[in-house]
Amino acid sequence: MNKYRIIYLSVLLLVLGACKKDFLDKTPDEDLGIEDVFANRALAMQYLTNVYSHVPEECDMRDIAVGSNPFVGAADEVESTWSASAVYQNYMNIGSWSASDNPGLWAPFWRGIRKTNIFLENVDRIPISDLFTEANREQWRGEVYFLRAFYHFLLLRLFGPIPTVDKTLPFDTDFSQIKRQPVQQVVNFIVQDCEQAALLLKYQVADKSVDAGRATAAAALALKARVLLYMASPLWNALKADGQTRDMDLANFTDGDGDHLFPQQVNPNRWRIAADAAKQCIDQCEAAGYGLYYSADNDPMNSYAQLFLENHNKEVLWAKNTFKAQFPENQASPNGMGGTSGTAPIQELVDEYEMQATGMQPILGYNSDGTPIINAASGYVEAGYAAAAHPQLYYRINTRNMYVGRDPRFYASINFNGQYWRTRRIDFSRQGTDGADRSATNFTKTGYLMRKMSSPAVNIPQGIFDNKTWIFFRLGEQYLNYAEALNEAEGPVADVYKYVNLIRTRAGMPNLPTGLNQDEMRERIRHERRIELAFETHRYFDTHRWRISEITQNMEIHGLNYLAPVSGWTANAFYERKAIEKRVFVSPRHYFWPIPLTDIVKNPQLVQNPGW
Numbered sequence: 001m002n003k004y005r006i007i008y009l010s011v012l013l014l015v016l017g018a019c020k021k022d023f024l025d026k027t028p029d030e031d032l033g034i035e036d037v038f039a040n041r042a043l044a045m046q047y048l049t050n051v052y053s054h055v056p057e058e059c060d061m062r063d064i065a066v067g068s069n070p071f072v073g074a075a076d077e078v079e080s081t082w083s084a085s086a087v088y089q090n091y092m093n094i095g096s097w098s099a100s101d102n103p104g105l106w107a108p109f110w111r112g113i114r115k116t117n118i119f120l121e122n123v124d125r126i127p128i129s130d131l132f133t134e135a136n137r138e139q140w141r142g143e144v145y146f147l148r149a150f151y152h153f154l155l156l157r158l159f160g161p162i163p164t165v166d167k168t169l170p171f172d173t174d175f176s177q178i179k180r181q182p183v184q185q186v187v188n189f190i191v192q193d194c195e196q197a198a199l200l201l202k203y204q205v206a207d208k209s210v211d212a213g214r215a216t217a218a219a220a221l222a223l224k225a226r227v228l229l230y231m232a233s234p235l236w237n238a239l240k241a242d243g244q245t246r247d248m249d250l251a252n253f254t255d256g257d258g259d260h261l262f263p264q265q266v267n268p269n270r271w272r273i274a275a276d277a278a279k280q281c282i283d284q285c286e287a288a289g290y291g292l293y294y295s296a297d298n299d300p301m302n303s304y305a306q307l308f309l310e311n312h313n314k315e316v317l318w319a320k321n322t323f324k325a326q327f328p329e330n331q332a333s334p335n336g337m338g339g340t341s342g343t344a345p346i347q348e349l350v351d352e353y354e355m356q357a358t359g360m361q362p363i364l365g366y367n368s369d370g371t372p373i374i375n376a377a378s379g380y381v382e383a384g385y386a387a388a389a390h391p392q393l394y395y396r397i398n399t400r401n402m403y404v405g406r407d408p409r410f411y412a413s414i415n416f417n418g419q420y421w422r423t424r425r426i427d428f429s430r431q432g433t434d435g436a437d438r439s440a441t442n443f444t445k446t447g448y449l450m451r452k453m454s455s456p457a458v459n460i461p462q463g464i465f466d467n468k469t470w471i472f473f474r475l476g477e478q479y480l481n482y483a484e485a486l487n488e489a490e491g492p493v494a495d496v497y498k499y500v501n502l503i504r505t506r507a508g509m510p511n512l513p514t515g516l517n518q519d520e521m522r523e524r525i526r527h528e529r530r531i532e533l534a535f536e537t538h539r540y541f542d543t544h545r546w547r548i549s550e551i552t553q554n555m556e557i558h559g560l561n562y563l564a565p566v567s568g569w570t571a572n573a574f575y576e577r578k579a580i581e582k583r584v585f586v587s588p589r590h591y592f593w594p595i596p597l598t599d600i601v602k603n604p605q606l607v608q609n610p611g612w
Contacts, residue, residue, distance in 0.1 A: 034118065038125035041132045048140055051119055051147055052214075054112030055320050056105075056154070058537050059328045059453070059470040061343050063088050063103060070103060071540035076552045077349050078535070079445050079559065079580055081342040093553075095584030099594035099612050105158060106596050109151040110165075116148035117168045142200025146215040146223070149193035153227055156186050157541055160592040160609060161261040164189040179255050179605035183262055187231045194224035203288035205314055212312045212321065213469070218290060219318030221281035222473035228277045229481050232270035232488065233545035235591060238263045241547040249588040249610055256605050271488040278482035281317075282475070282499075290314055290475050292506050300508025301394055305412035307476075308453045311469045315476060319469035326465055329458045332450045334415070334426055334434035338460030340442040341434070343450040343535075345414055347558040347577055350448060352530055353410035355379045359510035361527075362406075370558055370577055379405060385570055396420055398570050408508045413452040413534055417560070418569030422456050428560075429574045431567040445580060446559025452535050476532060479503055484525045492521040500525060503532055544591055554585035586611065 037043045056068065062082065063070035073080045073089035080087050091097045123141055126132055148166075155162045161180040166189070169175075181189075197220035204216050230236055238251060250262045293315040295302035307315060322328075333339025351363040355378045362380030364373045374380055381401040389396045394411040395403055399418045403410075415421055417428045427433045428447050436443040455466045479499040487496045501511045512524055529542055543549040559580045564573035589611025600608055 034122055035125065038122040039127065041126055041129060044123070044126050044140075047115075047119060048143065051112065051115045051144060054108050054115070054151060055147075056108075057320075057322065057325075057470070058472075059320075059322050059325060059468060061331055061535075062327060069537060071537045072343070072535050074553070075540035075543065076555070076557065077345060077539050078450065079344045079346055079557065081340060081344060081442060081445060092590075093581065093583045095586060095590070099597040099600065099608065102594060102596060105593070106155070106599065109155050112151040113148060113165055114168060116144045116151065117165065119144045120148070121168060138200045139202070142197045142217075142220075143215040145193045145200065146197035146220045149190045149197065149220070149223055152186065152190050152193075153223060156183070156190070156227070157230065158593045159595060161255075162186055163606075175603050176605055178603060179257070180261055180607065182260065183236060184231065187227055190227050191224050194220045194227075198224070203285065203290070205289040206312060206316075208312050213319060216318060218281070218285045218288070219473055221277075221284060222317045222478060225274065225277040225281045225478060225481055226473070228270070228274040229485055230541075230545050232274040232485060234547040235545045236262070237270055238266045239547070250591075253607075253610055255607050268489070271485050275482055275485035275489050278478050278485055281478050282482060285317065285475060285478070290317065292476060292479075292502065294506065299392060300408035300506065301392065301412050303506055304409050305452070307474075308471065309455055309466075311467060315474045316469070316471055317473040317475060317478075319471045322468045322470055324465045325468055326460075328468060329454060329460060329465060332415075332454040333458070333460055334421075334428070334444075334449060335439045335442045336427075336432075336434035337422065341439075341444045341449060342442070344444040344446040344559070345448045345450055346446055346580065347448075347560065349530075349534065350410075350414060350416075352527065353407045353414075354509065354531075355405050356407055356509060357405060359504075359513075370556065370579060372577070382575075383572075393420070396425065400569070400575055402575065407531065409531055409534075411451075413450070415449040415451040417447060417574060419451075421451070422459075425569060427567065427569060428562060429567050429569070429571055430563055430565055435567070436562055444559075444562060447562045447574065448559070450535055471536065476503055476506075477536075477538070480525065480529050480532065484522075484529075487518060487521045487525060491518045492516050496521060496525075500528055503528060507532070547591070549591065550585050550587040553583055553590070556580075556582045 032043070037047055058069040060068035061072050061078070062068060063073070070087070070089040070092065072078050073087065074092040080089055082090070088097070088103050120141065123137060123144070126137060128134065152162070152164060161183045163178050164181050164186055197215065198217045201215060201217040201220060203218050204211070234241055251260070251264055253261050255261060291314050293303060293307040293310070293313045295306045307313065312319060330340050331342035333341070335341050351372060352361065354361050358378050360375060360378035362375055362378045364375045366372055372382070374382060381404070384401045386395065386397060386399045386401060386404050394408065396418065403416050403419075415426055417426060419426050428435055428444055430436050434443070453468070458465055479502055483496045483499045486493065497512060504511060516524065526542070526546070530539060533539070543552045557580050558577050561574055561576040561578050564571065564576070566573050592609045594609055594612035595606055600606055
């Protein structure tokens with residue numbers, strides 16, 4: 001016992017001695033205060049860069065790290081390869097998550113908000129010089145107004161009504177007085193910051209300079225339009241998905257003082273406000289030179305694929321630089337190419353891609369045993385194999401017919417069995433080059449992998465990766481935002497058709513049929529968003545704001561028979577549809593995330609969300 005005590009005391013003395021030495025050996029900038037930082041342009045710039053550090057890494061769909069992206073895997077888009085203990089989205093999908101056990105997506109954004117307020121309160125201290133003009137000051141101020149709005153939005157979309165904070169709070173603040181604001185007030189706060197930012201910032205079209213990735217006026221207008229679209233939607237606007245007045249689960253949700261946190265009355269004018277904001281964003285961005293991205297050859301598949309590979313192109317309103325981030329490529333790549341086969345699209349998403357020739361959906365629904373109800377008029381054939389390759393090689397000879405003749409975005413978004421990728425054809429069957437027998441865990445659980453955003457030039461075994469960005473806002477989204485809001489405000493008027501058809505034309509798809517009524521157009525727009533914005537972190541929040549997640553996230557999902565004891569892309573057994581998982585969604589509980597229990601305990605004014 002004495003021996004261990006001596007060892008412990010010796011280690012303690014060494015640690016204390018090291019601490020003392022470190023304290024005495026500090027460099028001059030280690031004790032800088034806020035006044036010192038903002039008295040120096042270079043240090044203030046470093047602080048501004050640090051304010052950006054809380055922008056999440058949504059390109060990382062493993063959701064292992066704080067700030068990453070569980071939303072694609074928790075929507076009806078992807079099934080994760082990794083076990084439930086590895087990624088949180090799997091807990092979400094089976095309903096096994098709680099206020100005491102959730103990812104750290106509450107605290108980081110509040111830290112970011114605190115930094116934005118510190119910056120805004122001190123930016124006027126930066127001295128004017130040859131390297132820092134008054135115009136620079138206003139630019140930086142605009143960036144931080146945008147970031148404050150963005151961090152509030154990231155909290156709002158997850159937790160619903162939140163406190164709004166527009167100043168730094170001293171450490172001796174009585175935080176028990178901080179309470180949640182009604183959702184309309186939160187939206188108003190975000191909109192105000194966006195408008196202020198848009199006045200101060202520039203439109204930087206296709207900016208590939210060292211400043212690429214910093215906030216722009218286009219980003220501010222895009223965020224304003226998106227948050228107003230959310231505010232108009234059923235979940236936020238006192239409606240059920242069917243357009244009827246909502247039941248009392250959220251209408252009766254109040255804070256500790258009894259103040260209602262959600263609207264009590266439906267306000268149809270919110271759709272008009274959202275439509276006007278989206279149109280303002282579109283018009284001002286297009287006037288500045290933004291536009292839909294087209295590849296040099298105008299090929300629909302290439303235009304869509306390269307939109308996510310040519311960084312900061314003319315369609316991008318704001319994106320985060322992730323540089324040579326390896327995890328997105330590892331997740332999307334087959335195990336036979338050095339990847340982890342991590343992001344596996346589900347069969348229900350694959351079935352959503354229309355037939356190019358007819359513009360019709362191939363699958364109308366599902367029988368009780370999960371088999372598809374095929375739309376014969378669409379031209380879709382499930383069995384058999386292609387006798388010839390596609391003229392532009394979207395697919396090769398002997399490709400399963402279920403993948404033939406689909407929307408070009410399908411080939412840019414989904415890697416399927418027999419598809420050519422990088423240097424060869426993929427074989428996801430059990431004994432295949434990319435199949436289950438190659439790895440105990442790293443194989444696709446659905447028979448598909450996400451191709452969108454993945455680069456054909458990457459070679460994982462050789463360590464060859466490309467610089468990447470994650471697009472938070474792009475013009476194509478704004479077209480669909482505008483069409484949706486305008487349809488709800490006025491019905492399927494000419495502009496609704498115009499902006500949806502612009503998206504479809506770029507994709508090489510036929511225009512929408514004329515004569516749609518408002519309900520039919522609504523379903524068309526929702527379908528278009530599911531395809532055009534797939535894997536971009538929209539679907540999870542779209543189904544929530546439409547209040548349909550109790551359907552889309554509460555079902556049995558399917559894939560292919562990846563454990564069939566066959567090899568090759570022409571083996572029939574592989575293409576049998578199999579149930580993968582029964583997902584769970586409880587309404588209203590799962591429409592908003594729980595505030596972490598530790599924060600509820602610290603401040604009872606932060607009333608917990610319904611159902612938690």
